[in-house]
Amino acid sequence: MEIEGKVAIVTGAGGGIGAGLARRLVAGGARVVVADLDADTAAKVAGELGERAVAVGGDVADRQVIAELIATAEREFGPVDLYFANAGIGGGPGLDSTEAQWSAALEVNVLAHVRAAELLVPGWVERGSGYFVSTASAAGLLTQIGSAPYSVTKHAAVGFAEWLSVTYGDQGVRVSCLCPMGVDTRLLSGDLIPEDPEAAALAIKAVKTAGKVLSTEEVAETVVEAMAAEHFLILPHPEVLHMYRNKGADYDRWIAGMRRFQSMLTAS
Template identity: 75%
Template sequence: MEIVDKVAIVTGAGAGIGAALARRLVAGGARVVLADLDAEGVGRVAESLGAGAVAVGGDVSDELVIRGLIERAEAEFGPVDLYFANAGIGGGAGLDSTDQQWAAALEVNVMAHVRAARLLVPGWRERGGGYFVATASAAGLLTQLGSAPYAVSKHAAVGFAEWLSVTYGDHGIRVSCVCPMGVDTRLLHTGLVPPEHAAEAELAVKAVTTAGAVLSPDEVAEVVLAGVSDEHFLILPHPEVLKMYRHKGSDYDRWLDGMRRFQAALQG
């Protein structure tokens, strides 16, 4: 997959990984629609990128908003070639997470992907190709200490990306699933767990920042676009996640014991 002259949509593009992806896409010759709930923020990012980028504010878990993104891309640039389902949120803490917190995490981290694919895949099948890039998390392969909704919704995001690849890969549709650990974004520092759950919020951040390097959004975007160019399904900005994932699969009970010890050490 080459990005020159391609049309892309990037959600969660007002800051962080999404903004970095948009910058690299435009620099590589793509034309991009940037979307974010923060309309002012995403507008500033798009303005900085020139004529190859436009911004749309809105909730990208809303099917009407997603439909509007696709229509805007087609009107400005042409049919959508790549969709980066990058927007994501944290969630509640543990069993005391509210139904609203669970619903919000599932809506943004999972159903936003489902709804976008529902709108894009039929047209991609007719055209013979398209590319769906889902930003999940290492938490979707491993887990997230301190936040049940985040851990569960990111597992679901990985599962949906797998299903999409298996089901439509023979129809020219490519899928990648991005699973980073620590990235220097607002989500890591203030958004994984609500601040009123101070102990769980501290645990969640420590679990990420002590497990490996905290990368910049630009470093992650570079790895993501390299993975897309090579059409890799699993894109791991932190390569050590693969070793962790293999350990988990080879001896699940031992991995669970190790995670409990890791949690106890962080809380001690």
């Protein structure tokens, strides 16, 4: 998969990984719809990218907004080739998370992916090509200390991406799932669990302690390289694969290790 000449939609592109992806795609010759809940930040990023980008503001978990993104891409640039389901939120802390926090995390982190696929995949199957890139997290392969909704919904995002690839991979639909650890975004500045500073601090400490915090530019470059090779799992932090293998090799030992890690974090 080459990105030059392709038409892409990137959600959550007003900042963070999404903005990094939009910039890298345009630099590689793609044309991009920059989508974000914050219309002003989306417009700012698109404005920096020039005529190869347009901005759309709205809730990308809303089916009508997703349809508007697709219509805008088709009107401005042509049929959508690449969809980056990148928007994500932290959710709540643990068992005290509210129904609203669980619902919001499920909507943005999972159902936004499902609805985009429902609107795009049938056309891609008919055309024989299309690429869906889901941003999950290393938490979707491992777990997230401090936030139950984030951990659970990121696992679900990985699961949906797997199902999508298995079901449509032989019909021209390529799928990749991005699972980074720490990335220099707003999620690491207190937005992971904004309603609970103590849980947010624990979650952020866990992420920062686990490995290097990468720049959004580094992550975007890794994504493009992985797409060129059509890898399913995109792991900007290669050590995640080692952790995942250890988890699968001895689940009980891995859980015990995670308990020790959590105890260390809470004691420090």
